[in-house]
Amino acid sequence: MGVRKYFFIAYVVCLFVGVMPCEGRQLPSDTTSRPADSAFIIVRNIVVKGNKKTRTNVILRELGMAPGDTLQLHGIAAQLENRRRRLLNTSLFLTVGMNIKNWEGRHADLVIEVWERWYIFPIPIFRLADRNFNQWWVEQGRSLDRVNLGVRFIQNNMTGRNDEVKAELQIGYTQRVALFYDLPYIDRTFRHGVGLIFAYSRxxxxxxxxxxNKQVFFRQDQFIRQTWTAGLSYSYRKAINTRHQVFLTYNYEKVNDSVSHHNPDYLGDGRQRVSYLNLLYRMSYTNTDSWMYPLKGMLFQAEAEKMGIGPLSDFDHVRFKLRIAQYWTLYPKTYAALGLRAQVKTPANQPYANQKAIGYQEDYLRGLEYYVVDGTSFFIAKSTLRKQVYEFNIHMPLLPERVSTIPIRLLAKVYGDGGYAYSKRYGYGMLNNRFLYTGGIGVDIVTYFDSCLRIEYSINQLGQKGLFLHTKLDM
Known part of the structure; x- marks a missing residue:
């Protein structure tokens, strides 16, 4: 009973947070009057049910189908499953079902039934200030002074166009207020979108x-760093899987004189404040079975950034970044994955604040979580072999029938990573400007919304071993 209570709490939290929609049920196809000798069917009508908030044309846009399109009878179940997952990946629905009905010769209707998720909710913020759980737990002694607390108010699907408003209020290690708005569709073709960005922190x-290769922290009783960011975004999405985004932001950072005295190179030349315009272009291609825990398909993301535009900008660099991941099903319940992350930044002579390479955010090698490798350019290659070893369901009788069953999957894995970071100014660490490699074994626990807890035992080239915990995608 204790286990059930635990997973019930986990489920309610995930449902409230809205990390990702769960897998819905595939409705059986109505084969009445189905033509046995037809190689394909023509979709006569697409009927959507259950969408009280989401506009039908938005659902049809994400579906990628229209009346008059054809479906091959051979493998039709796989085709419908692919379309169903597209709708689930929008994060608009808890369940999605598809049904082929009213067969007449080569024509039939496609009926889609959705169950919308909650769209308005506050989310409590509990966020570690450190780069990962292990660094906070081991090196920072589980200090509560390095925890951020707050609340995030989210209004999803505000106008029925899958638009989103986020407002954040955070206290703790970093005091922060932020407001974001994203409207993915502003035109009748459902291709163009806009957004607003504002954030302040201290x-x-x-x-x-x-x-x-260890971070050094400088602290005082008063606030020693403040940052402001404000800007606009534009997106273009002609195809279902490909999205282009442009972000134009104004950024301002200020530190007090104690910081510039402690390390004059933090912002460069002993400066206490910098301001600059930043232009970022991002192209993303996502064609996977799941956006949160993919096992089949491909991810591709490329970025080009110009930090510093015009004479009033204090920073000046150009950055190119690439992320690629490919996922395969080798055998039933056996999966392989290869990933690459790379960055090139020029010029190489940058202040310390612009020298973050390996070890920051998601750019790390498994087994080197305790270290950072500063630099302007780097690459990381990752490989993973997974095998699903166990799966079971937990039934929650108090929940609605459609979400009363919580699936749990356990996947054992082996992995190996390699990488290299180049630094012209900070190349004196034991891990700088040299090839790095790590490996290990682990278990992924995957549940509702494809959320995942990664438990990994890794060894690095220094001979150091350790158990590491993560909750985000490892590619």
Whole structure:
């Protein structure tokens, strides 16, 4: 009973947070009057049911089908499953079902039944200030001073166009307020979108230098760092799987004189404040079975960024970044994955604040979580072999029938990573400007919304071993 209570709490939290829609049920096809000798059917009508908030034309846009399109009878179940997952990946629905009905010769109707999720809710914020759980738990002694608390108010699907408003209020290690609005469709062709960005934060402590590939923090009682960001975004999405985005932001950062004295190179030349315009272009291609925990398909993301535009900008660099991941099904319940992350930034002579390479955010090698490798350019290659070893369901009788069954999957894995970071100014650490490699074994626990807990035992090239915990995608 204790296990059931635990997973019930986990489910309610995930449902409230809205990380990702769960897998819906595939409705059986109505084969009445189905032509046995037809190689394909023509979709006569597409009927959508259950969408009280979401506009039908938005659903049809994400579906990628229209009346008059054809479906091959051979493999029709797989075709419908692919379309169903497209709708689930929008994060608009808890379940999606598809049914082929009213067969007449080569024509039939496609009936889609959706169950919309909650769209308005506050989400509590509990966020670690450190780069990963292990660094906070081991190196920072599980200090609650390095925890951020707050609330995030989210209004999803505000106008029925899958638009989203986020407002954040955070206290703790970093005090922060932020407001974001994203409208993916502003035209009748459902291709163009716009967004607004605003954020302000301040800290009493900051990472102002690195020693032996470990972050060094500088702290005072008063606030020593403040940042402002405001800007606009534009998106273009002609195809279902490909999206182009442009972000134009104004950025301002200020530190007090103690920071510039402690490390004059933090912002460069002993400066206490910098401001600059930043232009970022991003192209994303996603064609996977799941956006949160993919096992089949491909991810591709490319970025080009110009930090510093015009004479009033204090920073000046150009950055190119690439992320590629390919996922395969080798055998039933056996999966392989290869991933690449790479960055090139020029010029190489940058202030410390612009020298973050391996070890920051999601750009890390499994087994080197305790280290950072500063630099302007890097690459990381990752490989993983997974095998699903166990799966079971937990039934929650108090929940609605459609979401009363919680699926749990356990996948065992082996993995190996390699990488390299180049730094012209900070190349004196034991891990800088040299090839890095790690490996290990682990277990992924995957449940509702394809959310995942990764438990990994890794070893790095220094001979160091350890158990590491993660909750985000490893590619």
């Amino acid at each position: 800290n009493r402590e900051l990472n102002d230098s690195t020693f032996n």
